[in-house]
Amino acid sequence: MIGYTCLTLLVAFVGSFYIFCKRKYSYWSAKGITGPKPFPVFGNYVRVFLQKQFVNECINDIYLQYPTERVVGLYRGFQPVLLVRDPQLLKQIFIKDFDDFQDRDTSTSGNKLSINLFTARGNQWKIMRHKLTPVFTSKKLKDMVPLILQCGNQFVKYVDYLIDNGIESEIRSLSGKYTLQVIASCAFGLDINTFEDENSIFYSMAKKIFSQAPWIRTIMILDMIIPGLKRRLVKNREIQEFFVGLVRKVMKERENKPSHRKDFMDLLIELRQQNMNDDKAEIVIDEYMMAAQVIVFYSAGFDTSAAVLSFLLYELAMHQDVQDRVYNNIYQAIDKHNGEINYETIKEMTYLETVLNESLRKHPVGGLFTRVASTNYEFSDIGLTIPKGTTIMASTMGMSYDPKYFSNPEKFNPDNFAPENSLRLPQCTFLPFGEGPRNCIGFRFAKLQLLIGMAVFLMSFKVEASPKTKPQLEYEPKARVLQASGGIWLKISRR
Numbered sequence: 121m122i123g124y125t126c127l128t129l130l131v132a133f134v135g136s137f138y139i140f141c142k143r144k145y146s147y148w149s150a151k152g153i154t155g156p157k158p159f160p161v162f163g164n165y166v167r168v169f170l171q172k173q174f175v176n177e178c179i180n181d182i183y184l185q186y187p188t189e190r191v192v193g194l195y196r197g198f199q200p201v202l203l204v205r206d207p208q209l210l211k212q213i214f215i216k217d218f219d220d221f222q223d224r225d226t227s228t229s230g231n232k233l234s235i236n237l238f239t240a241r242g243n244q245w246k247i248m249r250h251k252l253t254p255v256f257t258s259k260k261l262k263d264m265v266p267l268i269l270q271c272g273n274q275f276v277k278y279v280d281y282l283i284d285n286g287i288e289s290e291i292r293s294l295s296g297k298y299t300l301q302v303i304a305s306c307a308f309g310l311d312i313n314t315f316e317d318e319n320s321i322f323y324s325m326a327k328k329i330f331s332q333a334p335w336i337r338t339i340m341i342l343d344m345i346i347p348g349l350k351r352r353l354v355k356n357r358e359i360q361e362f363f364v365g366l367v368r369k370v371m372k373e374r375e376n377k378p379s380h381r382k383d384f385m386d387l388l389i390e391l392r393q394q395n396m397n398d399d400k401a402e403i404v405i406d407e408y409m410m411a412a413q414v415i416v417f418y419s420a421g422f423d424t425s426a427a428v429l430s431f432l433l434y435e436l437a438m439h440q441d442v443q444d445r446v447y448n449n450i451y452q453a454i455d456k457h458n459g460e461i462n463y464e465t466i467k468e469m470t471y472l473e474t475v476l477n478e479s480l481r482k483h484p485v486g487g488l489f490t491r492v493a494s495t496n497y498e499f500s501d502i503g504l505t506i507p508k509g510t511t512i513m514a515s516t517m518g519m520s521y522d523p524k525y526f527s528n529p530e531k532f533n534p535d536n537f538a539p540e541n542s543l544r545l546p547q548c549t550f551l552p553f554g555e556g557p558r559n560c561i562g563f564r565f566a567k568l569q570l571l572i573g574m575a576v577f578l579m580s581f582k583v584e585a586s587p588k589t590k591p592q593l594e595y596e597p598k599a600r601v602l603q604a605s606g607g608i609w610l611k612i613s614r615r
Contacts, residue, residue, distance in 0.1 A: 141160045148194075187522075202513065203515065212499075232408040237249060249557070249561065261463065278315035279577070295430045328358065425569060428570060433583050437589065446471060450578055473567070478532060484520050490514075493509060495508050553566070584611045
């Protein structure tokens with residue numbers, strides 16, 4: 121009798137679950153939208169959930185399966201997500217009708233430091249963006265060039281040390297030392313040496329943020345199925361306390377006034393002073409709000425930029441002719457400015473920037489961009505109306521590998537971004553830093569630190585393939601930010 125009851129309950133459960141899944145996974149087909157068949161519970165993210173494939177590659181594979189579709193219907197767990205493949209529709213979302221798609225689809229831990237420019241929503245984001253945009257003007261970037269250049273020179277000295285002592289260094293790790301040094305100097309005004317002191321709290325905090333424990337990775341993946349799980353279980357108190365403490369320390373050292381360094385903290389302190397004197401201020405700029413912005417600056421400026429730099433060096437090592445042209449471009453620009461590297465010198469390095477863009481295309485570190493519909497929205501061109509709260513997704517990797525926009529996309533070809541070819545690219549097909557009012561606010565700073573780092577490095581060294589260099593890179597499925605599985609290993613020698 122007990123066995124019969126259990127069997128009945130099991131059949132009832134399986135039947136109910138089948139009906140539930142069928143109803144959930146018929147959402148897009150009911151709207152006439154094509155898409156891959158989902159797997160129960162996991163949707164179209166099975167290999168991502170199993171940590172067998174990096175999420176950017178997963179979405180790219182789906183993107184390429186539907187070359188004639190303008191949109192594709194996906195399921196992240198049970199949640200319907202619309203993958204937009206058409207640049208005209210993306211232009212509507214990112215630019216023309218931005219007010220209807222202002223917010224990102226992001227999950228946060230729910231603490232004070234999660235209210236930052238990346239995750240903020242609605243009017244709060246508008247106010248923050250307006251307040252922080254002046255931080256990245258051309259004038260402010262010019263002021264930061266000496267700080268970045270100093271870090272670049274330290275980078276060169278460290279690589280000299282590695283060569284002299286026959287020490288082989290993995291390129292992503294090496295690039296991270298440079299970008300972390302830039303962040304330490306340009307964001308906080310810290311006089312530390314990230315090249316030699318791997319035991320510093322600043323360096324170890326980077327490892328805590330980006331080298332997550334397996335259980336945290338698992339929770340972040342499960343958060344796709346059970347939204348809010350990350351908010352309840354992942355608190356990161358040590359990271360919060362570190363950055364708030366760092367902000368307090370810098371403010372105390374500068375007596376709550378901007379210093380002469382003109383770094384990111386100076387600019388935030390200046391904003392805080394303006395805010396304190398404004399009785400009608402719409403948002404409070406306190407130490408927590410400052411720390412929240414600093415964490416975003418730290419994360420994007422360090423790990424994301426290190427990833428870009430490592431992939432760029434890999435491509436130069438594999439394409440010696442391109443590396444020679446880049447070196448000549450750098451040399452001529454510096455020679456034109458009497459041997460000095462400044463903001464104007466960097467602007468002259470047009471071929472270096474072209475090569476950087478091609479590397480960003482082939483290895484799109486910012487591989488996915490999401491937006492959430494803030495109202496019921498009609499795509500009149502395709503006869504589709506989506507309800508408020510629907511998540512929209514754009515695949516940077518998909519667009520970058522679409523032969524409609526880039527012929528022979530698997531090949532590294534800087535000519536893709538030669539002036540005459542760039543002008544022919546439809547808007548919203550190349551999205552390394554997003555597009556529209558909610559693009560990456562610090563993208564010009566990111567490019568500046570990358571271009572200066574490459575300029576000083578390539579003036580002194582050249583890179584070649586070594587016995588450990590992989591002829592074809594594969595991406596690490598468990599990484600938070602795009603990185604090569606097994607690392608990138610190259611031979612570095614003096615010019």
